Structure formats: C-alpha cells, structure tokens
Amino acid sequence: MSASHRLKSVEIDAATLPAPTAEIDHQRRVAIFDLVEQNSFIPEGAEGGPYALKLSSQDNRLAFDIVGPEFSRTHVLSLSPMKTVIRDYALICESYYEALRGSSPSQIESVDMGRRGLHNEGAELLKSRLEGKVELDQETARRLFTLVCALYRRG
Structure with missing residues (x-):
C-alpha cells in the first residue's frame, strides 16, 4: 500500500447536517483532527492520493465526496443499518461520562469496556x-x- 493512500483533509457540509452545539462542534473538530492525523484510506479504483473527503447529507443518507489526483467519486450510504449502534454508542458515552463523575474505578472500567x-x-x-x-x-x-456519531449527535 502506498503511503499516499490517505486522507489529507475532511470537510463537513454543515448546511446539510444537524446544527451542532458548541460541545458537538468541538467533538467534530477533534474527530476530524484524529482522522486526518493518522489514517489508511483507499478508494476503489484510485491510483493514489492523498484524498480530500467531504461529508454531507443527501436525502437522509451520508454522502462521501472523495477527491484525489485524477480521481473523484461520491458514495452515498444509508445509515439506517447503523442507527441502532450509533444510538447505543451515544447512550453508553453519556453513561461513561456520568461514571467518570462519581463511580468507582471498577464501574468506570465496566462502562468503558x-x-x-x-x-x-x-x-x-x-x-x-x-x-x-x-x-x-x-x-x-x-x-x-x-x-x-458526532455528525448525527443531538445536543
């Protein structure tokens, strides 16, 4: 795999996604930073990157607009198959943050697992x-x- 098969940037089309609170906006920026900092991203049919990724919502689906040298493609995914795990993940994250505020180390570890x-x-x-x-x-x-998850999290 070429080292160029990676994302160099990730952009969010804020106009098409739920408006974030300040906390959610921060989570989005941190998630983008982490993703761009280290990733392996190989679009099918692409010779090499690096790639720019723009995420947007189109007809209640998540659109991945991928652009690289001599490569441009959009993939649109229904998130319906992922709704349950996204919702459950958001709920357990809330439980984890609550546990951090006053639970025993073993309780925190259980929720974190x-x-x-x-x-x-x-x-x-x-x-x-x-x-x-x-x-x-x-x-x-x-x-x-x-x-x-940060894109679809409600405030």
Whole structure:
C-alpha cells in the first residue's frame, strides 16, 4: 500500500447536517483532527492520493465526496443499518461520562469496556457498509465512526 493512500483533509457540509452545539462542534473538530492525523484510506479504483473527503447529507443518507489526483467519486450510504449502534454508542458515552463523575474505578472500567465494544462494532459495520467502495484499516474505521456519531449527535 502506498503511503499516499490517505486522507489529507475532511470537510463537513454543515448546511446539510444537524446544527451542532458548541460541545458537538468541538467533538467534530477533534474527530476530524484524529482522522486526518493518522489514517489508511483507499478508494476503489484510485491510483493514489492523498484524498480530500467531504461529508454531507443527501436525502437522509451520508454522502462521501472523495477527491484525489485524477480521481473523484461520491458514495452515498444509508445509515439506517447503523442507527441502532450509533444510538447505543451515544447512550453508553453519556453513561461513561456520568461514571467518570462519581463511580468507582471498577464501574468506570465496566462502562468503558462496553463503550469500546460498541465503538468496535460500529467501526466494523461502517467498514462493511463501505466495502467495495473504500478500504479502511480498523483504526481509520474507528476514527471515521467517531466522526459519523458526532455528525448525527443531538445536543
């Protein structure tokens, strides 16, 4: 795999996605930073990158506009198959933050294990939804799943 098969930038079309609170906007920016900082992103049929990714919502679906040298493609994914894991992940994240404020270390560890398990499940589901379109390694899928959750999180 060429080192150029990576994302150099990620942009969000804010006009097409739910308006974020200040906290959610911060989560989105951190997720984008983490994703761009380290990733493996190989669009099907692309010779090499780096790539720019723009995420937007089109007809209640998540659109991935990918542009690279001599490459441009849009993939639109229904998030319906991912709704449950996105919702459950948001709920367990809330539980985790509550646990941090006053639970015992063993309780925090238990909630964190569940949170990491759902995060992995969401990443695997996202990887499978992008199969044949974009190849991602596990860590990139985790970072992208974090961003997708931040895009659809309500304040």
